[in-house]
Amino acid sequence: MSALLVVLALTFGSQQVAASADTAVVSGYQTLAPSTNTIGDRLNELTISIPHDNDYDDVPPGELPPGGRAGYEVIISQISNIDIRTDEGYRYAKGLDVERARSRGLSEERSIKKTDIEGQAFFGELSPGVYLVEFKSPETPGYRYKTFKPFIVILPLVGKDGQWLNKAEINAKSDGDGEISPPTEFPNPVPSTEVPPPTRTPHEVAPTTEMPREVEVLPREPDRPVNGTPGRLAETGASVLWIVAMGLLALLAGIILIGRKNKNITEDAS
Incomplete structure (x- = not known):
């Protein structure tokens, strides 16, 4: 039976580290473990995660589309009668496989959780032991x-x-997912609350939802007198009337002169 590939993400303080294992037993980093008699009774927290499928993978013809990560049942059972607080018990646990664990016997207390939409199932208050x-x-x-x-x-x-870690996240991988990269350490990113300003191209015009307004052209009112002084239009009208009157007077004078001239001519002839 090929070994199950799993990836561990272990949270400790403000750092998050990654480790890998290529056996059916996950115990953490393959470093020298601290003394088993220092394990104590501190409870553990474990998160099991289903990996995300590649959204860009095409569905082969004739196959069904992949389902989401929600709804997987994750069952955790403690393996009976293994005391990992002793060196002998810890070494025995690291050499187990699934078949031998089942034949040894499982505790009647099982914890069953379903993965959420993110593909995670959380288990808290797990006592030290083999699961x-x-x-x-x-x-x-x-x-x-x-x-x-x-x-x-x-x-x-x-x-x-x-050192012992009491919080862990395990991302299970199915067979055929390939090799796992060596352990690497990376910081736990802190999401930024700052909102970056929008970027615009040099010729981009900001959109607007304001409707254009119609412009009403009003007729210009005539100039009004200021402080009793006639306006410009009033002055222009008076000048025109004065010119007309002068013309009429000149015309009337001409008629009178012509009339007198004709009268003089008549008297001389008689």
Whole structure:
């Protein structure tokens, strides 16, 4: 039986580290473990995660589309009668396989959780010991789901610095997922609350939702007198009337002169 590949993400303080294991027993980093008599009674927290499928993978013709990560049943059972607080018991646990663990006997107290939409199932208050982790895939019609082989985990796990870790996240990998990269250490990112300003191209015009307004053109009112002084239009009108009057007077004078001239001519003729 090929070994189950799993990846561990172990949280400790503000640092998050990654470790790998290629056996059916997950115990943490392959470093020298601290003394087993220092394990104590501190409870452990364990998160089991289903890996995310590649959204860009095409569905082969004739196959069903992949289902989501929610709805997987994760069953955790403690393996009976193994005292990991002794060197002999800890070494025995690290040499177990799934078949031998089942034949040895499992505790009647089992914890069953379903993965959420992120594919995670959280288990808290797990006492130190050896646990068998099993999976049951959803059976939603019209979708296909991965299957994951069971594995064994020893809690607490061994950290990269050789200290006991009581919080762990295990990302299970099915067969055929390839080799796992060597352990690497990376900081736990802190999400930024700062919102970056929007970027615009040089010729981009900011969109607006304001409707254009119609412009009403009003007729211009005539100039009004200011402080009793006639306006410009009033002055122009008066000038025109004065010119017309002068013309009429000149015309009337001409008629009178012509009339007198004609009268003089008549008297001379008689």
